[in-house]
Amino acid sequence: MKVDDAAGVEAGKEMEKDSESNKPSSAQNNPDARSVQRTKSFTFRAPQEQFTIQDFQLGKIYGVGSYSKVVRARKKDTGIVYALKIMDKKFITKENKTSLVKLERVVLDQLDHPGIVRLFFTFQDSQSLYMALESCEGGELFDQITRKGRLTEDEARFYAAEVVNALEYIHNIGLIHRDIKPENLLLTAEGHIKVADFGSVKPTKDGQVSFLPTLPSDDKACTFVGTAAYVPPEVLNSSPATFGNDIWALGCTLYQMLSGSSPFKDASEWLIFQKIIARDLIFPDYFSEEAKDLTDKLLHTDPAQRLGAGPQGYVALKIHPFFSGVDWDNIRSQTPPKLALETGATEGHELYHAHDGNGSTRSSEASGPVPRLASIDSFDSRWQQFLDPGECVVMISTLKKLQKLSSRKMQLILTDKPKLICVDPAKTQKVNTYGMDNQNYLSIVVTSPTNFKITTPKKVMCFEDAKQRAWQWKEAIEGLQKQ
Numbered sequence: 001m002k003v004d005d006a007a008g009v010e011a012g013k014e015m016e017k018d019s020e021s022n023k024p025s026s027a028q029n030n031p032d033a034r035s036v037q038r039t040k041s042f043t044f045r046a047p048q049e050q051f052t053i054q055d056f057q058l059g060k061i062y063g064v065g066s067y068s069k070v071v072r073a074r075k076k077d078t079g080i081v082y083a084l085k086i087m088d089k090k091f092i093t094k095e096n097k098t099s100l101v102k103l104e105r106v107v108l109d110q111l112d113h114p115g116i117v118r119l120f121f122t123f124q125d126s127q128s129l130y131m132a133l134e135s136c137e138g139g140e141l142f143d144q145i146t147r148k149g150r151l152t153e154d155e156a157r158f159y160a161a162e163v164v165n166a167l168e169y170i171h172n173i174g175l176i177h178r179d180i181k182p183e184n185l186l187l188t189a190e191g192h193i194k195v196a197d198f199g200s201v202k203p204t205k206d207g208q209v210s211f212l213p214t215l216p217s218d219d220k221a222c223t224f225v226g227t228a229a230y231v232p233p234e235v236l237n238s239s240p241a242t243f244g245n246d247i248w249a250l251g252c253t254l255y256q257m258l259s260g261s262s263p264f265k266d267a268s269e270w271l272i273f274q275k276i277i278a279r280d281l282i283f284p285d286y287f288s289e290e291a292k293d294l295t296d297k298l299l300h301t302d303p304a305q306r307l308g309a310g311p312q313g314y315v316a317l318k319i320h321p322f323f324s325g326v327d328w329d330n331i332r333s334q335t336p337p338k339l340a341l342e343t344g345a346t347e348g349h350e351l352y353h354a355h356d357g358n359g360s361t362r363s364s365e366a367s368g369p370v371p372r373l374a375s376i377d378s379f380d381s382r383w384q385q386f387l388d389p390g391e392c393v394v395m396i397s398t399l400k401k402l403q404k405l406s407s408r409k410m411q412l413i414l415t416d417k418p419k420l421i422c423v424d425p426a427k428t429q430k431v432n433t434y435g436m437d438n439q440n441y442l443s444i445v446v447t448s449p450t451n452f453k454i455t456t457p458k459k460v461m462c463f464e465d466a467k468q469r470a471w472q473w474k475e476a477i478e479g480l481q482k483q
């Protein structure tokens, strides 16, 4: 057996291994865990099945994560649709993600709440691990904010209340999610919230989730788990994670729902962190007093004082005037806001200026019919080096560059120069820049919502955008060429 194959087998065994734990059985503390039979060996509620990928009819790609791909998949015999999370065993082993994958599997298995994505079963083959998740057909809350520009206070209240309801459950069983953000808040076809992505979860010492794998320490200085724009100031100062992390991220998410963008945004992670540490928070005029007050209290600098994490816990959070009228006991039977469906059209445009090298940054500005930035936190400081002073990023995404027999991850950056920069994230010295004037004529052809081709005088490049923004890339490029 080759070393790589052996590694793949290990990843599979590790994810499904009956785990020994010296923790008490969660069935004693958690009524939801009673359905799991706890004899000598532990049985997962979501079983490991003997299915193969051929048992499923695969549909669109919902999205691509750092070590997985999530695909809509209909089980051929039952007709039931799942979101199939597919992970490459060799990649997981190579990247040392085995214990994190197992953690996510064990945690999802024991979570039982209508506001959290459900894991139904797992299976594997020689190459991949598969998790069959509840399919969230309404997409990400992030896309609702992008499509609507910003949400009304009623809409934001509805979503925030459902997130609070799920977070209360998550915290009560002793878990810190650590990556709450609009991209990880998925929606059902009806429009109810489902918290997803437990890949960064941190179990607390006296939590109720059992059979946890041993994890590598992440408490090292200079590293943080989560997403730059939603990370609380104390985590940047290397304090250990607390429930207050998720409350801060909830505050950022509420702000983003109401305003259209996250409260601490800038052109690089470093600049975002400066804003977070300085708590450089500006409320738009149209926020109601209740919305301002709640956001302000969720974004308290002291994690222990954040509403919900403070001494009165969730009671204090739920009675905040912003939530007046919310029927907390019947929250999942309320009618959700109408979902904004995907359209080719885009509104608004935000530009993010490059740092000018003198320590000052210029602010963002709005103009022109060019698409909105996908997500400012996708602009990380690594890409800054490719911009000239004052140059603005119009669109940026990690895409797949498709070649004849293979594909590779690429960072595509469109700037207002206009210029298209294509960087291999694994080797940032490998960068190609394409001008877009008459001599360097560049054209773009969309072949599907996910795929597009870029033709330059010297080559044709095929890209796949898992977030289905092929039309947005075309509009943005052609918009700049017309200017």
Ligand SMILES: Nc1ncnc2c1ncn2[C@@H]1O[C@H](COP(=O)(O)OP(=O)(O)OP(=O)(O)O)[C@@H](O)[C@H]1O
Binding pocket: 062, 063, 064, 065, 066, 067, 068, 069, 070, 083, 085, 117, 133, 134, 135, 136, 137, 140, 183, 184, 186, 196, 197, 199
């Ligand atoms: N149950 C689901 N139903 C529908 N779409 C989903 C579901 N789970 C995940 N997705 C989509 O698939 C994308 C990839 O999910 P995945 O969990 O692999 O990684 P991620 O959370 O985006 O990234 P990372 O692993 O880097 O944190 C998500 O952004 C989301 O849009």
